[in-house]
Amino acid sequence: xxxxxxxxxxxxxxxxxxxxxAKLRSFGMDMSTAxxxxxxxxxxxxxxxxxxxxxxFPQSLYDELDYIAANRDINDYVPAEQMLAEMNxxxxxxxxxxx
Numbered sequence: 001x002x003x004x005x006x007x008x009x010x011x012x013x014x015x016x017x018x019x020x021x022a023k024l025r026s027f028g029m030d031m032s033t034a035x036x037x038x039x040x041x042x043x044x045x046x047x048x049x050x051x052x053x054x055x056x057f058p059q060s061l062y063d064e065l066d067y068i069a070a071n072r073d074i075n076d077y078v079p080a081e082q083m084l085a086e087m088n089x090x091x092x093x094x095x096x097x098x099x
Contacts, residue, residue, distance in 0.1 A: 008035065061094065 017031075024034050041049035051062075078086075 058094070061090070 020034075021031055024031060038049065
């Protein structure tokens, strides 16, 4: 089957685009190829294919979340109120430099 090409126009921060373009070039890739890979992965995985990182939260927090996700018991039920309270506690710890 022949592919039909479509244009995608998006507004992005100029500096973010320039920095990303330079990094992609160092990988031997252009922006169009990277975006095509991203869109294909959405369709293949049927979910957002990237992990979102924040400079605010330390890597140890992401490691802890990975551990919890890998070792959770599906029969372990936590009420939403408790989960939100625990999330707020973690956010407060991170903001106070305690995590």
